[in-house]
Amino acid sequence: MPSPIESYALLGDTHTAALVDRHGSLDWLCFPRFSSPACFAALLGTRENGHWLVGPAGGGECTSRSYRNGSLVLETRFETAGGAVTVIDFMPPRDQAPDVVRIVRGESGRVAMRSELRIRFDYGSIVPWVRRADGRISAVGGPDALCFDTPVEVHGEGMSSVAEFEVGAGDEIPFVLMWHPSHQSPPPAIDPFRALAETDAWWAEWSARLTYEGPWQEAVERSLIVLKALTYHPTGGIVAAPTTSIPEDLGGVRNWDYRYCWLRDATFTLDALVATGHTEEAIAWRDWLLRAVAGDPSKLQIMYGPRGERRLQEEELPWLPGYEGSAPVRIGNAASDQFQLDVYGEVIDSLHQGRKAGIEIDPNAWALECMLLEDLSERWRLPDEGIWEVRAERRHFTHSKVLAWVAFDRGVKAVERFGQHGPVEAWRAHRDAIRAEVLAHGWDDDRRSFVQSYGSKALDASLLILPLVGFLPASDERMASTVRAIERELVVDGLVRRYDPAEADDGLPGDEGAFLMCTFWLVDCLEQMGRIDEAHDLFERLLDLRNDLGLLAEQYDTKAGRLVGNYPQAFSHVSLVHSARNLEGDGEAVHRC
Incomplete structure (x- = not known):
């Protein structure tokens, strides 16, 4: 069941937008445009219709969250018995390749984390063909394709792609999900940390x-x-x-x-x-x-x-x-x-x-x-x-x-x-x-x-x-x-x-x-x-x-x-x-x- 509407934060790149709730679940995203079919549609159904969760392995709601000043860069803090982490979510303003970047940053102690990526193209109706190619995970369904980049190990589980990992204070683990037409080769991987700096600067210049x-x-x-x-x-x-x-x-x-x-x-x-x-x-x-x-x-x-x-x-x-x-x-x-x-x-x-x-x-x-x-x-x-x-x-x-x-x-x-x-x-x-x-x-x-x-x-x-x-x-x-x-x-x-x-x-x-x-x-x-x-x-x-x-x-x-x-x-x-x-x-x- 989706979260209450007021639980959702907005991410956007002036081409399309995503909604992510207080638990770290990205439940709505249409690629490559606002009016395109959704690849995550849990907002209008269940998680089986597509979502992307990044949060503590034991579950839980955030203890605080906010946008960075003058921007749509979201920071969500989770505190657990083992420590604290911040998940940084954003969509870099772009010219061609649309993407979502999520960075898990350890704040204190050690926290077990989980990323659960369940892609369902065409408003939750198409289970994609998922394979590994050139060190990246690729998901294809009809005209749409997504490539998934992260340094942590990812395995298949229940028709989804799951990563289980730990972060300690000072650790930063990035995840990048990038769309491209399925008949074209995937675009080159981006540097998520450089993308974060550029996104911060773009919004700061606009808000000024x-x-x-x-x-x-x-x-x-x-x-x-x-x-x-x-x-x-x-x-x-x-x-x-x-x-x-x-x-x-x-x-x-x-x-x-x-x-x-x-x-x-x-x-x-x-x-x-x-x-x-x-x-x-x-x-x-x-x-x-x-x-x-x-x-x-x-x-x-x-x-x-x-x-x-x-x-x-x-x-x-x-x-x-x-x-x-x-x-x-x-x-x-x-x-x-x-x-x-x-x-x-x-x-x-x-x-x-x-x-x-x-x-x-x-x-x-x-x-x-x-x-x-x-x-x-x-x-x-x-x-x-x-x-x-x-x-x-x-x-x-x-x-x-x-x-x-x-x-x-x-x-x-x-x-x-x-x-x-x-x-x-x-x-x-x-x-x-x-x-x-x-x-x-x-x-x-x-x-x-x-x-x-x-x-x-x-x-x-x-x-x-x-x-x-x-x-x-x-x-x-x-x-x-x-x-x-x-x-x-x-x-x-x-x-x-x-x-x-x-x-x-x-x-x-x-x-x-x-x-x-x-x-x-x-x-x-x-x-x-x-x-x-x-x-x-x-x-x-x-x-x-x-x-x-x-x-x-x-x-x-x-x-x-x-x-x-x-x-x-x-x-x-x-x-x-x-x-x-x-x-x-x-x-x-x-x-x-």
């Missing part, structure tokens, strides 16, 4: 660019490192999370594949990176966007693969029982075929934020914006599936219409503030028409609140974004009344739910946890409304939900007291960064133009 110096320095820095780890360096794409099918409802069916590049998630991530001094990622993502969406703007997708892939067919993996029995396990995502109106606004707003940050205007990017606005002119009156990707009938979601307003508003401002050229009068007319429609049909007089969709009585936490994007000031009584309604009806144990599934049909059975991003949005609204102490208290409550390494999932189960949903989640960490900046009190909301 951080411009945030506020009171939540540690939380903001850790969140930004997570966001950097979720970028796919070869193309500039940014994935929503490195996992699939971690349930929103433990034991339920709300299990989705997040290893893709949602335009919405990526734009939020870029806002956080640009605002804290990391403009290089914004330029790379802009270039990725231009390639990914090339062609007819009416065929704009809400998500793409890390390389810009468009076909993300959803399927189920029946051989995996799911995280804590939460089936089905899904790969691919059918929401890629949905129509979500808000994406237009988020993409165009992200490019607008880049202009505000001083990023040089790319004429190709502006041409794309003009094409998107032309397409939006014909489509903003249509119903859609909305930000929450409902698997029910399309509706006129209030949030979607507001983000369509954002798209035209940012187009107008590009002309007014930055000297761009476009049909600004037409854009102003659409902006005004959308605003009037939302105020007329997105508001419910009986509830004294904006509602999820036209004609609905349901509340929706996405409405909290209205003041954050400049649609209405937080001081507007309609907005203040909406916030109060959300606090009354969608807040559970101090945290915000997206909506009530019993009231707002999303086409799925079951329930879900509190949505952390929405709770950060409430922090931002409270701050703008002048309820500063409440905003600070709620922000600190959210910080307390992070695990010991500063990581957040998508949601929090208030009944179980556990993180749920895919992990770590870009949305949650982006919102943490935005709220931290808002609470500094510089007078300007992060999301506003």
Whole structure:
């Protein structure tokens, strides 16, 4: 059985990522990309579906663990009756050969250790052909191959490769696992200690660019490192999370594949990176966007693969029982075929934020914006599936219409503030028409609140974004009344739910946890409304939900007291960064133009 989500640490190399728990078990890893099939899938099944344990031979949980400052180099300390050891885990940033390095360092006494490597390609379904060649262990299955290097003796045991050894004070025993295509020769072995030094230096150089110096320095820095780890360096794409099918409802069916590049998630991530001094990622993502969406703007997708892939067919993996029995396990995502109106606004707003940050205007990017606005002119009156990707009938979601307003508003401002050229009068007319429609049909007089969709009585936490994007000031009584309604009806144990599934049909059975991003949005609204102490208290409550390494999932189960949903989640960490900046009190909301 996998560990609780909050037990896992993230390793990453800006191509893919791994999760390792407090016992030293690496239970999730996809090679060579985020969206590739997993070679360790114990996270969604059992250890028979693939894992790599490095820990004391007698078992046991770590006594302490932490990342090295400003990095994703993990140090996990184990103390036993015989002595103490530290396991150093990392993934070197790379150009070609992806690898995981684990170094066991003796601290005191002598400790019996065990490495248990159980490779199962294609999401735990393929037992590889394992052999020794040129002093290395090689595992091959279909298109994938892994080579395993270590100076200690390795033997076969129960369809896994096991090493049993002792370390004393000052000893350092390395293990390196490297992927390559099975039809090619293995890449040369690396020096693991040199790789460690280079990885430390790489992360130190990146983290040194951080411009945030506020009171939540540690939380903001850790969140930004997570966001950097979720970028796919070869193309500039940014994935929503490195996992699939971690349930929103433990034991339920709300299990989705997040290893893709949602335009919405990526734009939020870029806002956080640009605002804290990391403009290089914004330029790379802009270039990725231009390639990914090339062609007819009416065929704009809400998500793409890390390389810009468009076909993300959803399927189920029946051989995996799911995280804590939460089936089905899904790969691919059918929401890629949905129509979500808000994406237009988020993409165009992200490019607008880049202009505000001083990023040089790319004429190709502006041409794309003009094409998107032309397409939006014909489509903003249509119903859609909305930000929450409902698997029910399309509706006129209030949030979607507001983000369509954002798209035209940012187009107008590009002309007014930055000297761009476009049909600004037409854009102003659409902006005004959308605003009037939302105020007329997105508001419910009986509830004294904006509602999820036209004609609905349901509340929706996405409405909290209205003041954050400049649609209405937080001081507007309609907005203040909406916030109060959300606090009354969608807040559970101090945290915000997206909506009530019993009231707002999303086409799925079951329930879900509190949505952390929405709770950060409430922090931002409270701050703008002048309820500063409440905003600070709620922000600190959210910080307390992070695990010991500063990581957040998508949601929090208030009944179980556990993180749920895919992990770590870009949305949650982006919102943490935005709220931290808002609470500094510089007078300007992060999301506003």
